[in-house]
Amino acid sequence: MKYSVKQTALEQENKSLFIAIFENQELSPAALKLDLKLKGEITEAVKNGEVSGKIGRILVLRHGAQRIILVGCGKQNEVTERQYKQIIQKAVKTAKETIATTIINALTEVKIKDRDLYWNVRFAVETIEEDNYIFEQFKSKKSENNSKLAEIIFYTEENHEQAELAIRHATAISSGVKAAKDIANCPPNICNPAYLAEQANQLAHRSSLIKTTVIGEKEMKKLGMNAYLAVSCGSKNEAKLSVMEYRNHENPNAKPIVLVGKGLTFDAGGISLKPAADMDEMKYDMCGAASVYGVMNAIAELQLPLNVIGVMAGCENLPDGNAYRPGDILTTMSGLTVEVLNTDAEGRLVLCDTLTYVERFEPELVIDVATLTGACVVALGQHNSGLVSTDDNLAQDLERAAKLANDKAWRLPLSEEYQEQLKSKFADLANLGGRWGGAITAGAFLSNFTKNYPWAHLDIAGTAWLQGQNKGATGRPVSLLVQFLLNQVK
Ligand code: BES
Ligand code: MN
């Protein structure tokens, strides 16, 4: 889809229109303007009850080749982000069922509660791109696209620059989201750690600002990453740690922001095998890595003046004669020893060594993103990612970015009592925190390995993919993280 911003006449034979109608029979400015020219046709349609301001109501008027799509938009100034998304979805779906090729979108006149034009445009583009996503690489018969809709012009009399910036940000975020979804939806017989590494290498080919390094098991062994390696023992697919270094800060020596993604391309649980039901969904256990990859795509497109290092911790957790066992004691790269009580708590083992590894970059801060615990889904459901942090400023910055981007996250407490649950009889730490507060104790476990930099952890177990009919990766939290990085640009 092509997007632009213009102050343009509403009446154009070859361009169709989105026009807002609000509750209480209130016409938007564009609707009023058009109504005059159409000799009261809109007022009449509203009076007849053929269309109303109720969200979801819609009426298409035909004027020659022009389609005037009147859209119910609820109460002006009180429209929520969710309602706005529904409005855009409905309008675009309707337009796709008409002959319209270009739309002049006057839904820019919808005022989202506490938001300005920038967000109106940004959320519109993100919503449309999101809805256009399909993953059918593995279908012999591709779905047909009968829609002719190719261009959306945002109609606005002022703040062109804001609207243009919103398009720029939204298209970059959307391509990041798409990149994340594409690798996340890819099946685990194809998307293995080497595949992730290959994507990281290709990204470096596409962008001159990115340099990729891939670390294999031999080097991990030398580095003492024994917790990470233990998880990989049961798989024939070699573990690969992919490091994407993006350097574009005006001061090349500026400390980098490091993003670490859990990249379990499949998590069967290992010897502590998971039940069969829905086990296919554990191909999504690399969604943290996928989102980091998506973010790197987006910031390369935006050329943000920052130094950012994205790390994908690729690995596979399978049961096997060579697999690690409950009872094993592992010496991590940090020197701390860990008693394995459950081989299905593997994410924290892969991450703890990766979090030690990234110390070499002298990070300004580190954020890890992981489908880490089912307990997080129990605690927060599927709408908020879990946030755990040892640094209040960083946590607040992430909360702010989550709110702005409407990619929600909720902070969980991390006080020292939780460490008690990680005590092991035989090693420095256990990889299991017992029955209660599992999302927090997983974070508490990681916090033992992040003492040398400000750190936050996003548990995306509930938000990274959808189940049921709409099964598929969501690309979350790419927009949260890109927003966080946009806010870091001074
Ligand atoms: N990848 C899973 C977490 C997960 C489970 C995410 C279901 C999304 C849906 C993780 O590796 C895991 O298995 N965690 C265990 C930890 C437990 C053994 C302490 C869990 O949540 O059950
Ligand atoms: Mn697991």
Ligand code: ZN
């Ligand atoms: Zn896992």
